[in-house]
Amino acid sequence: MKKHYFLAVPIEEKQRMILQNWIHNHKSSLPFKSWVHPEDYHITLAFLGDIEQHSKLIELTKRVNETLKNDQQFEISLKGIDVFGKAESPRILWAGVEHSVSLNHLQTRIVKACEETGFQLDRKPFRPHITLARKWNSVQPFIKFARLDEVFNDQPSPSLVSSIHLYQTNLDQIPKYEAINIFPLKRK
Structure with missing residues (x-):
């Protein structure tokens, strides 16, 4: 079974708990x-997709370390729940984050490092989100309930981005994403 790889911001425990609480209240x-x-x-x-050459991962690790060597930690906050896909039968339910210049700048630089290492990346606009669920599974259409996009406005939820992880996908495990390299950001 092929493994896929990606670079991502992990979500801190306190934000995971906020998301889990929301899911607990709405999952049914x-x-x-x-x-x-x-x-x-x-x-x-x-x-990054499938990486057949281990040397490419080593080169990427070096380049990402170099790219992030002076980057400082920053905060992000949850903002709303929404969907991707058809309105009546979405493929992804996701939580968003407040606009962050730091996060957008970081993503741009990570993409550049990947491309300089030889990766062909999807060039869709960056829409930072946390996937919560996949594939609507009902004959009834999905109905976007009131305030879906304002779910977290009443709860302060800043979270520190202190590292970037290189993840490997293990489809036969739960959880299925394994951090195989961690790139720390500097403390302020």
């Missing part, structure tokens, strides 16, 4: 086929 009315394990919550910066 949201029949998605699969729910993401809380330890797998992350914000993807660059999806």
Whole structure:
């Protein structure tokens, strides 16, 4: 079984708990086929796909270390729940984050490091999000309930981005994402 790799921001425990609490309160009315394990919550910066050459991972690790050597930690906050896909039958339920210049800048630089290492990346615009569930699984259409996009406005939820992880996907395990390299950011 091929393994896929990606670079991502891991989600801190306190934000995972906020998301889990929201899911606990709404899951019965949201029949998605699969729910993401809380330890797998992350914000993807660059999806690398299958990597057949170990030397490419070594080169990427060096380049990402160099790219991040002066980057400082920063905070992000949860903002809303939304979907990707057809309105009546979405493929992804996700939690968003407040706009962050630091996060956007970091993602741009990570993509550049990956491309300089020879990776062909998807060039869709960056939409930072945390996937919560996949594949609507009901004959009834999905109905976007009131305030879906304002779910976390009443709860302060800043979280520290203190590292970037290089993850490997293990489809036969739960949780399925394994951090095979951690790139720490400097403390302020």
